Amino acid sequence: MSSEHVVVPDAAEEIVLRGIGASPGIAIGKVLLLEKDGIVVEERGVDNPAVELERLQKAIDRSNYELEKIYHTAREKIGDEKARIFEAQLLILSDPVFLEEVKKKIVKSRKNAEFVVSTEFSKQVEQLKRSGNELFKQRAMEIDDSKNRILRNLAEAKLKSRFEGTPIVVTSEFTPADAVLLSRNQVLGYVSDYGGARSHASILSRSLGIPAVVGLKEATKHVKDGVDLILDGYRGIIVINPSEGTLKKFRDRKQWCEQLDTELMTEAGKPALTTDGRRVSVEANIELLEELPLLRPHGADGIGLFRTEPLIIDSDSIPDEMEQADIFRQAVEAVEPNAVIFRTFDIGGDKMFVGNHSEQNPFLGWRGIRMMLDRPDLLREQFRAILRTSAFGKCKIMYPMVATDEEVIRANEFLEEAKKSLDAEEVKYDKNIEVGVMIEIPSAALMSKEIARHVGFLSIGTNDLTQYLLAVDRTNELVAHMFEEFHPAVLRTIKFVIDAGHDAGVKVAMCGEMAGNPLATVMLLGMGLDEFSAVSSMLPVLKKIIRSTNYKSARKFARQLLKMESVDEIKKSLSDYLKTRFERIYFTTLSEGDIE
Numbered sequence: 001m002s003s004e005h006v007v008v009p010d011a012a013e014e015i016v017l018r019g020i021g022a023s024p025g026i027a028i029g030k031v032l033l034l035e036k037d038g039i040v041v042e043e044r045g046v047d048n049p050a051v052e053l054e055r056l057q058k059a060i061d062r063s064n065y066e067l068e069k070i071y072h073t074a075r076e077k078i079g080d081e082k083a084r085i086f087e088a089q090l091l092i093l094s095d096p097v098f099l100e101e102v103k104k105k106i107v108k109s110r111k112n113a114e115f116v117v118s119t120e121f122s123k124q125v126e127q128l129k130r131s132g133n134e135l136f137k138q139r140a141m142e143i144d145d146s147k148n149r150i151l152r153n154l155a156e157a158k159l160k161s162r163f164e165g166t167p168i169v170v171t172s173e174f175t176p177a178d179a180v181l182l183s184r185n186q187v188l189g190y191v192s193d194y195g196g197a198r199s200h201a202s203i204l205s206r207s208l209g210i211p212a213v214v215g216l217k218e219a220t221k222h223v224k225d226g227v228d229l230i231l232d233g234y235r236g237i238i239v240i241n242p243s244e245g246t247l248k249k250f251r252d253r254k255q256w257c258e259q260l261d262t263e264l265m266t267e268a269g270k271p272a273l274t275t276d277g278r279r280v281s282v283e284a285n286i287e288l289l290e291e292l293p294l295l296r297p298h299g300a301d302g303i304g305l306f307r308t309e310p311l312i313i314d315s316d317s318i319p320d321e322m323e324q325a326d327i328f329r330q331a332v333e334a335v336e337p338n339a340v341i342f343r344t345f346d347i348g349g350d351k352m353f354v355g356n357h358s359e360q361n362p363f364l365g366w367r368g369i370r371m372m373l374d375r376p377d378l379l380r381e382q383f384r385a386i387l388r389t390s391a392f393g394k395c396k397i398m399y400p401m402v403a404t405d406e407e408v409i410r411a412n413e414f415l416e417e418a419k420k421s422l423d424a425e426e427v428k429y430d431k432n433i434e435v436g437v438m439i440e441i442p443s444a445a446l447m448s449k450e451i452a453r454h455v456g457f458l459s460i461g462t463n464d465l466t467q468y469l470l471a472v473d474r475t476n477e478l479v480a481h482m483f484e485e486f487h488p489a490v491l492r493t494i495k496f497v498i499d500a501g502h503d504a505g506v507k508v509a510m511c512g513e514m515a516g517n518p519l520a521t522v523m524l525l526g527m528g529l530d531e532f533s534a535v536s537s538m539l540p541v542l543k544k545i546i547r548s549t550n551y552k553s554a555r556k557f558a559r560q561l562l563k564m565e566s567v568d569e570i571k572k573s574l575s576d577y578l579k580t581r582f583e584r585i586y587f588t589t590l591s592e593g594d595i596e
């Protein structure tokens with residue numbers, strides 16, 4: 001055979017892609033590509049709209065039937081609470097106002113059902129996506145999923161959800177329904193181009209114990225069915241076509257991670273007490289009731305941040321006092337005798353009234369406590385709900401986006417009014433309920449001593465504090481690389497707030513993402529932070545670090561860090577510290593960007 005006839009296949013190239021670790025764990029297996037972008041919608045004129053209305057109704061009925069089935073499977077596998085995610089989609093499919101609107105459009109425009117469904121649903125999706133808010137984006141995804149479900153059923157196409165083998169499923173975007181349906185097979189992991197760690201689908205994969213990496217942007221472009229893939233849900237990376245060497249490295253790492261996980265979970269119930277006796281509190285941030293069952297096994301000393309705004313966004317309407325109280329009571333019962341810190345609605349601007357309200361700079365606009373003070377009806381109702389809940393377990397109240405002490409004084413006045421109204425109705429509540437303020441705006445940080453005089457605790461929100469201190473929009477990908485919570489200005493501000501709070505005699509907590517970053521734990525401990533509040537999956541790690549640390553040494557280390565002037569120097573010191581003392585935690589929990 002002459003050489004020009006020899007075809008040498010390219011050795012498949014190893015490709016590493018970085019995304020967001022949405023569910024911990026390592027999976028090594030073969031790809032199953034789930035293609036979703038196949039629905040092409042044509043615009044057609046129709047002579048008889050009645051036929052279209054009938055087709056549409058049939059497709060909606062079929063979609064409802066499918067979703068009911070998914071809902072049922074979800075309840076069996078992950079319990080009633082988590083399965084509620086599907087109620088939202090069932091509601092979309094039975095929303096009489098919206099569906100009537102779609103039907104009217106079919107009759108009026110004399111266009112095919114596919115076209116009208118696609119146009120009307122997409123309008124809503126786009127509007128929600130534009131809001132820039134993570135929760136609205138999630139809602140947008142649910143509507144988009146309902147749209148695709150109806151379109152598929154209009155085309156009378158079957159849903160592909162059963163397959164052979166034990167693949168890692170790769171797709172453009174995972175819906176909660178995908179997570180549940182596909183888990184009926186032996187799925188090793190989920191990989192997607194879009195999505196965030198806080199999406200419902202990601203939360204479900206965590207509950208189902210299926211490792212996942214999302215937000216990879218172009219994963220579907222780089223893989224084919226049957227290709228070898230490694231998924232690292234701890235660090236948020238995937239490796240396509242891994243070499244033998246890489247495979248061996250990840251097989252070892254998988255074993256290592258699983259051992260560490262088991263060890264940490266066994267010790268999670270122990271208190272966060274340093275080797276020289278300083279006790280701090282390690283609490284959970286939650287925003288969905290589905291997360292409640294994770295709290296005790298992960299050793300949460302309470303809930304340090306209950307984000308209440310998803311209650312509005314997830315339900316299309318604002319839940320009234322009794323509905324809120326019902327939900328809050330479940331949280332209190334899940335952690336009693338520990339406390340739950342309920343943060344009043346942190347919504348604002350276009351995020352609240354999608355469609356009829358927009359602002360040039362929503363992050364600098366009508367948000368958090370500003371909006372609530374302008375809507376005392378909402379604030380009073382929420383206060384009354386939290387107060388009612390306080391009769392059943394320990395509750396605290398926290399105000400978000402506070403810029404001045406006057407806002408705190410005014411909110412406290414509304415709280416007193418709410419108490420009086422309950423007194424008049426002889427409703428029981430905790431008369432000494434504690435109130436706190438989030439420190440997440442630079443003006444509040446600088447005035448934290450004065451603000452602390454009006455409250456019982458402060459809680460530092462590093463997500464917003466970093467964004468406002470560095471003037472970097474936390475949702476803008478163009479400047480994402482400049483969002484740096486280890487910037488010396490941020491660290492010095494945190495220390496300032498902790499000291500100011502202590503001077504005023506109140507405890508200082510942190511509930512921004514930094515509190516859950518193992519790289520920051522010893523430093524924050526050394527700065528004197530009293531309470532850490534983070535996603536529950538990180539709590540066992542934080543507790544392990546705290547329990548193995550000497551408070552005096554941590555203080556010394558923090559003092560050195562606070563003198564440093566560059567991010568690189570700070571991160572290198574933190575990284576070296578963690579690597580030498582907590583090698584396994586360092587390699588398993590840190591994202592690639594944090595390690596060399």
Ligand code: PEP
Pocket residue numbers: 305307346440460461462463464465511512513
């Ligand atoms: C923060 O800003 O750090 C915070 C915890 O609040 P959110 O992320 O909900 O704005």
Ligand code: MG
Pocket residue numbers: 400440461463464
């Ligand atoms: Mg915030």
